[in-house]
Amino acid sequence: MSGSRALFTPFALQAEKIEMDADLVSESNVEPWAKQFKLGTAGYRDLLDPEDLFNFGVPFNGLSAAFILEARAQLADEAGIRSLHIGGEVRPHTQEFIDLAARIYSAHGISVHLRPEGMRTTPIWLSSFGVFYNELDGGENFTASHSQNYKGGWKPMEAAGGQLLEMAGMIADRVRDLVNQAKNDGLTIHLAAAGNDLIHHDFDPVAPYVEVLKKVVPAGLVAEIAPATAKGFRAGFCTEGGSMAPTARRIFEALGVTMDEGGTVFFTHEEESNSFHGIGILDGVNHGVDPGKWQVYKHVGAQELLRDEKCDVFFIWDPDGDRFNMVTVAPAAQAEEFKAAGLEVDPLDDDRCCVFFKPNQIYFMLTALKIQSLEEAGELGNYNWIVASTFPTSMSIGEVATTFNKRADAALATFRVPVGFKYFASLVGDLEKQLADGSSETSATDVTGVKTIFGPKPRLLMMAEESGGAAMGPAEPVSSRTGLRTSLAAKEKDAMQIGLMSLCLAARLHRQEGSFAAYYLQLLEEFETRYRFYERRDVTLFDESLKGVERDQAREAGNARKEATVAFFGSLEGKEPVEVTGILAGLLPAGANLPEIKRVFHAGDGTFIEFEDQWFELRASGTDAVLRYYMEGRYQEKVAELNAAFEGMRIPG
Numbered sequence: 001m002s003g004s005r006a007l008f009t010p011f012a013l014q015a016e017k018i019e020m021d022a023d024l025v026s027e028s029n030v031e032p033w034a035k036q037f038k039l040g041t042a043g044y045r046d047l048l049d050p051e052d053l054f055n056f057g058v059p060f061n062g063l064s065a066a067f068i069l070e071a072r073a074q075l076a077d078e079a080g081i082r083s084l085h086i087g088g089e090v091r092p093h094t095q096e097f098i099d100l101a102a103r104i105y106s107a108h109g110i111s112v113h114l115r116p117e118g119m120r121t122t123p124i125w126l127s128s129f130g131v132f133y134n135e136l137d138g139g140e141n142f143t144a145s146h147s148q149n150y151k152g153g154w155k156p157m158e159a160a161g162g163q164l165l166e167m168a169g170m171i172a173d174r175v176r177d178l179v180n181q182a183k184n185d186g187l188t189i190h191l192a193a194a195g196n197d198l199i200h201h202d203f204d205p206v207a208p209y210v211e212v213l214k215k216v217v218p219a220g221l222v223a224e225i226a227p228a229t230a231k232g233f234r235a236g237f238c239t240e241g242g243s244m245a246p247t248a249r250r251i252f253e254a255l256g257v258t259m260d261e262g263g264t265v266f267f268t269h270e271e272e273s274n275s276f277h278g279i280g281i282l283d284g285v286n287h288g289v290d291p292g293k294w295q296v297y298k299h300v301g302a303q304e305l306l307r308d309e310k311c312d313v314f315f316i317w318d319p320d321g322d323r324f325n326m327v328t329v330a331p332a333a334q335a336e337e338f339k340a341a342g343l344e345v346d347p348l349d350d351d352r353c354c355v356f357f358k359p360n361q362i363y364f365m366l367t368a369l370k371i372q373s374l375e376e377a378g379e380l381g382n383y384n385w386i387v388a389s390t391f392p393t394s395m396s397i398g399e400v401a402t403t404f405n406k407r408a409d410a411a412l413a414t415f416r417v418p419v420g421f422k423y424f425a426s427l428v429g430d431l432e433k434q435l436a437d438g439s440s441e442t443s444a445t446d447v448t449g450v451k452t453i454f455g456p457k458p459r460l461l462m463m464a465e466e467s468g469g470a471a472m473g474p475a476e477p478v479s480s481r482t483g484l485r486t487s488l489a490a491k492e493k494d495a496m497q498i499g500l501m502s503l504c505l506a507a508r509l510h511r512q513e514g515s516f517a518a519y520y521l522q523l524l525e526e527f528e529t530r531y532r533f534y535e536r537r538d539v540t541l542f543d544e545s546l547k548g549v550e551r552d553q554a555r556e557a558g559n560a561r562k563e564a565t566v567a568f569f570g571s572l573e574g575k576e577p578v579e580v581t582g583i584l585a586g587l588l589p590a591g592a593n594l595p596e597i598k599r600v601f602h603a604g605d606g607t608f609i610e611f612e613d614q615w616f617e618l619r620a621s622g623t624d625a626v627l628r629y630y631m632e633g634r635y636q637e638k639v640a641e642l643n644a645a646f647e648g649m650r651i652p653g
Helices: 022-028 030-036 062-079 094-107 124-133 166-184 206-216 225-230 244-255 302-307 332-340 359-377 396-408 421-436 495-511 516-526 548-570 577-585 636-647
Strands: 016-020 044-047 083-088 111-114 139-142 151-157 187-191 199-201 235-238 265-268 313-317 324-331 344-347 352-356 384-390 413-417 442-445 451-455 458-464 533-540 597-602 606-611 614-620 626-633
Touching (some): 062 151, 062 166, 094 139, 094 151, 094 187, 094 199, 124 139, 124 151, 151 166, 166 187, 206 495, 302 313, 313 495, 324 332, 324 359, 332 344, 359 396, 384 396, 396 413, 413 421, 548 614
Parallel strands (some): 083 111, 083 139, 111 199, 235 313
Antiparallel strands (some): 139 151
8 A cells, every 4th residue: 555645534523425446446555455354363453554544555544444344334234233332442543443433334324332421442351241241233442452553453343242253254355345346336435424323422331340250250359459458468550551541440449449549559551642651662672562571561660669669569451451461579589499480580679589470370370269269169069160271372271170170079171272262252152052052061172173071051260362361251141231141251351350360369479478479389289280381482574564565575575484384384284293203303403302292283273283291383373473383391491492493493495
């Protein structure tokens, strides 16, 4: 794309038309964009121009958005969808995109539901919950989650609040049809007046969400917070200038969690910022605002606050509230012991060190905590609890369940899905359908064909992604506003749940004069954990901040590398282990130690190699121009050496 031309007036109080013809298609060079447009693991995400909504030199602009939203509206008409929610976070042009969607949808006669006047942002999990609770036909959130602020994004949802599956491909196909129509016959996209009677500012499901949250996070855990506060406990929450602070404040208030001066929690980087207060920009390079990246968690001011004893633990939420991480402290005398267990440790002061956790390690602890809390509440044996994870998520999380089963004669189930929370949502939706159909033995079959029987009362104890997103379900299904729908668990990543659970655990540890690091080590031994050391290597394929021809050339080269690497590992799937061993041995760097291979299979969106007490997966990111090399095992050195060897391996061709 190239050039720039204003195609409509954002927030106009009169109806407008976007007239598209061959000249506009040629001028904007929109055809190449349309050919590669698709909805990935997190919807659509691509480069925008923070300064110019109509810059045709970037993929995500007012023109491409109009094509996407018109495609969504036409398919909604055909599917009988008559009500949609639209929300968003803080990125450049987010409010303009929300306005454009609302006006296109209402021009199609669709009822649109936005936040009340004065509430600009919607965390992604609140969009998801509200679509379900308010019994809407679907919704969407304009977000690129943790990506750099020069990327925009759009994440559409179905009626239960989960990301679109079947309709995703239909939207991409319709976008291409509309571009062809504009080129060959002309296309008119109608925009109703902003503020017309079909646009309602009534989307505010915070109060019912709090009631569900109380059922997800055990009351006994929440009760830990007040007495810990009385003993001086304080927690900081960094919201990165995103959407979490306004909603979290209301939720904490409803839960009785005090805030600000003298309270349990306080916020940093609270003011809304479409540049995220510069978080993640280090030495001139913008790394985005993923709280799981060291460029973020080591550079948000946590160490200073902890060193000055302004807080006892520091939590981080990303801009749309679906990712979470924390910075903790522990006794400096045990620093080497923590490092040996795979934790990242930095010095802080004479008595304490900083300990940083990967999301996998956080969910490992929270899974154990949730099992213990359910057992204490007498709810563990009354339901068929499931610990679910994606294939490249740490297997230590599932080990908590399987080891507990052996020790307590319990029947916790484990299940794995491909990367993308939409696959968790699909699992939950399928279980809900089985229950509605009266099934007495619910089950699910994974992408490798392995069937798991859950039982008559399936419940979601944990759904975890290694990238930093997770959610949990309550003991009893929750109902929508009029009881028309029921839900077993969240259909979207919910870092409010995870943040509250972590806050409760921090409060308990404070009262016990313990630390997250010591608690983690205790759990490793208690659950006889084999999968202790986890590594993910990200190989960037091209600089996504590039524009125009330079971007096209870099993307073409990056895609060629990606396709060759993915195809090579894909060619190993289904082969006999001895054959795969021979192929890899001939390509790995000299001296690489290849453990015995047990199985090679397709894990939904990547190639998974199962070794003895170790595993590897190669997959291309569905949201960024990155190849990911995952590996986990019992021994840190073996994991690091073999993963480095795979990354440096010569790919044939």
